[in-house]
Each structure stands twice: as C-alpha cells, then as structure tokens.
Amino acid sequence: MELRQLGAFVTVARRASFTRAAEELHLTQPAVTRQIAALESELGVLLFDRLGKSIQLTGAGETLLGYAEHIQRLTDEAHEALSELAAGRAGRIAIGAASTLATYVLPPLLTRFRQAYPGIELSLRTGLSARVRELVLSGVVDIGLVTSEGEPTRTDGALLSESLGVYETVLAVPPGHTLAGRTRVTVDELAGESLLAMTEGTNLRTYAEHVLADAGVVVSVTMELDSVEAIKRMVEAGLGVSLLPRVAVATEVDAGRLVALTLTGVPLPERHIVVLRRGDKHQSGPLTAFFTLLHQ
Amino acid sequence: MELRQLGAFVTVARRASFTRAAEELHLTQPAVTRQIAALESELGVLLFDRLGKSIQLTGAGETLLGYAEHIQRLTDEAHEALSELAAGRAGRIAIGAASTLATYVLPPLLTRFRQAYPGIELSLRTGLSARVRELVLSGVVDIGLVTSEGEPTRTDGALLSESLGVYETVLAVPPGHTLAGRTRVTVDELAGESLLAMTEGTNLRTYAEHVLADAGVVVSVTMELDSVEAIKRMVEAGLGVSLLPRVAVATEVDAGRLVALTLTGVPLPERHIVVLRRGDKHQSGPLTAFFTLLHQ
C-alpha cells in the first residue's frame, strides 16, 4: 500500500470511473487499473464492482475510502506544516540569554521579530553566560546571547561565536554627584568612589574588576547585589556609583534620574554582545530569520 | 512522499540511527539514507541533524514524526479492517425477504449466523416478492429471499436465482374440524370449505388461486386478510380454513391449536424458497459465509 495507490483509489471512487480518474491524475487509464488491481491484490478484497457500464464501491471499498481520505488529509497537512516551517512562517525558537541582555537588549528585538513572524513560538531561558553556553552546547536552546571580552572569533568545537557589536559599559552616578556634569571619565578618577557591584561570577563583575585592576585603581566595593535593577535604585538613592551596561541605564538617563559617563582611559577592554550557536545543528527557517534580525 | 519513505523515517527517528533502522527494515544502510534524503529534498527541510557520532531530530523532523506516526497507525488499521472483511469476520449484510420468510424462516437462520459471525452487521428489509426482487437488482440489498412456483433456473439478466428447497403449503384447520383427524387431503375436498386468504398481490394468494383453479374447485373466499398471524387466529376461532406455509403453523400444530394437512392431488405445483443475488456484484466475505449457511 502506497500513497500513490491510495490517491488513485480515492480519485476513482470520487469520479466513479477509471477513465475520468486517469484524466485527473494525468495518467493513462490502464495505469489506474493497475494501481487499483495492486491494492486489491495486496488487501485481498475487491474494491469496486465492475458493472460493465459503471463501477460501484464494494463494502470493502467504502471501508478503505474512509481510511484513505483520512490519510490523504494528514499528508496534506504534513506538507503544509513543513512548508510553513521551511518558509520560516511557523516553528519555535528557544533562546538562551545572559540576564542583562534578556532584560535590556532582547525585548525590542523580540517585539520586532514577533511582528514580522507572528507564527513562531519563542521560548527564553536566562542565566549566567557560562550556563547559557552549556544550554547551547547541549541543544536545549537554539541560540545563545552572552557578553564576552574581546571579539570572539574562536570556534570552540561545535560552538560558533559571532559578535553583534560592542556592549558599552558606562559609569552610572546620581544627578547630584560631583562627576554628574561630565560626559567622560577615566578609570583613574574612580579611585575613592564607593562602588556598587554585581555578585561574583557574573560577567559584569568580572569585567569591572578587570578594568580596575588594569588601571591599578583600588576601589572599595561597598555593596554587592545580584540585580542590576537594585543597583540602579541604590545609585539613584546616592549610595554609590556603578559600572553598568549603557543600555541598562538608558531609561533612567533619559528621565534624569541617573547620569551615564563614558569610560575612557587606556587600555580599556571592550565587551561584545556575542551570539552562540552549534555549527553542526540545522538552522531552521525561523532561526535564519531571527539571525537576520540580530545582524541588522 | 510515500508510505515506504515515512516508514523508514519513523524507524530512523525511533532508533536514532540510520544503521539500526536499516537492520530493522531489512535494507542496507545507504538505502535508508536515500529514503530520508528524498523526503528532505521533497519537503525542503532537514529532518535530522547529523552530529557525527549520533543524529537528532530537527524541529521539522519532530513535526513530521507526529504526522507520520498518525498515518502509519491509520494504514495499519485499514489493513486490519480489510483483512477482517476479507475473512468474513466483519462487515454488513443487507437482506431483503418476503414477509412470511422473514417471519418464519429467517429467525433461526439469523440466530445461528449471529452466533458464528458476531462481528457482522445485519439489516433486513421485508416486502412482497416483487419488491424484494427490485431491491436486489438496484443493489439496496445484497441478497433476497422470496418464494416462487417451480424450480427457478433462469438467470434474468444480472439476477441469479437458486432454490433452497421446497416451501410446502398445507391446509390449516381447527382441531374440531371434520378434516382434523386426517393427515392428508386432496384439493378436491376443499370444495365447500370457507377459505381465509391473504390479500391479492401476495405470492401466497396467487398460489392458492392457482392450485384451486387447476383442480377446478370453486371455493368461496370468506375473508381476506393481510396478515398470516391474523389468519391463524381466525382459523383457530373456527372461522374457516386456510392454505398456509407449513413453517408458519408449526408452533400452533405442536401446541394442538391447529391441524396441518398435507395437500395431495395432481398436478400440485411446488413452491420453492428462492435466494436472489446479482451475479455481477462482488460477493464479500460475510456474504459468502451467509450463503454457506443458507445451503446447509
């Protein structure tokens, strides 16, 4: 039993004629006869009564017709569903992202993506960059967004890394701070400031320590928090300053509740937004679309 | 997309290996590769990620797997259902029968048939013999049971007739009747009796008139009824005698409420129980089984 045979059978049954079915199927009439004969032989039943002038479904034929139409509908749906997937109009993307990126970078991207591809399911898992990397490697997520120092070009095994651009870190101070009138600040000038920092293990904390150590500046970490949002509130309240991603303070800066100072001073390492994916895993239609959006 | 390809795909997906799927399918491994490749090419999607050591379903693969397993289940069910039909263990028989046969002959037959083939649906339509004949010709019923005078051997067009045996007609009289002590009676002796008869148009009425006319006997039809059951009650009540099928009075004779006299006298035409069917229509498994039962 093959789908071609079932298709021929359904057509013959609907048209009640081998000849007209052959026309519809773009086959010759003997070819249709053989398709039906093969089915009848395999199933051990007669599917049509040949009444000379006309033909008529037998009971077995009616039974098979029910199944055959059901099967045809399913194959049509399968074709449809897969062509939707291939065209990127349907499917599912699992994204892993470092927490700050998930909070401050992804929302506008996902909003635009959702508008362009409303049929695609999105799932998001957040965590530390190292954890996101594991999720990508294990295939739990299709794509990972993390931060990293320097331009990542190494392809660690099956893992591909691409930079989406620089992820600028700024000094956030409250409006009344002595540095608040400035637009730039060197790392040296941070000496003596009380710094609010993320907990250890986060890329943001590691980066801050790296920058300060390179400059030989000793800064007291007066408070350690596990939330960028909490740090911003503390800075607003005048409890200190902090090194934060520029995108994370954009709203507060626009509203005048915080001032963002560009860090200068040599040598200042750059952080990048990095997208991670497995090179040996198939890139589905939706994922390709998402990639295109990321690179804009 | 063909069922063979879907079968290969499902096997590969379940075993998570082309090699092991090939073993299960009794194919070589390259053959399996080509089946999957053909599917991927036709559908325009990758179904498996080839990760060197192992393979993994893609999103498109998982989507197709759902459809493919559904389709496989349906084809299995279709096979099953049709083999049930072929074996005579399932199906449906539509029977047409003359009213007296339906009442007095069919019940024990159908009881035995139901015991032997409990899976087969039975439908019964009753009517005059001429009407049953039409039902068989038009294909509304698969088989017809009627009465006819003489052995029917003619094949009227597509209609096949076979006799199942003689359908004896007897004279039914009440126990107190003057003939009640006899076991046989000639047609001549009916002269002067008051006869209860079926309405005109029934085979029973036609037969009775035929027999009486042949013998040159004039009998007054004192009452005309359209029910054999009603006639029997009238005869029991002493309102007359009647020519009835022996099987129709068997119960009353056994109970002593009626006496059945065998008709003799030359020439006495015989009635037969006749089974009608279309020769050009397929005889399904269940129908064959029913035929076998009828001929026992």
Add this chain to the structure above:
DNA sequence: AGACCTTACGGTAGCCGTAAGGATC
C-alpha cells in the same frame, strides 16, 4: 582506528504508455 553517514556505480524490479482484447449496453 572505528563507527557512522554519504556518494558513486551497476543491476534489477516496478511502473508507465501504447496497443490489443473482452465485455456490456
């Protein structure tokens, strides 16, 4: 080196179209 999937190549089985045959109306 071993395991696994893919590609290449030659042979065969199955399907198709043309042509002839048989049955029915």
Add this chain to the structure above:
DNA sequence: GATCCTTACGGCTACCGTAAGGTCT
C-alpha cells in the same frame, strides 16, 4: 458500434546492494 475496463508488451525510471569516500570521536 461505442464505451469502458483488462491484459500484453516494450521502454524507462527509480530503487536496491556493493563498494568507496568523508567526517567525527
């Protein structure tokens, strides 16, 4: 005689198995 389905025959497509080639562990 016309119509419709079936059977026969030659040709071609497509699938299979064997063998060689890649790639990753």
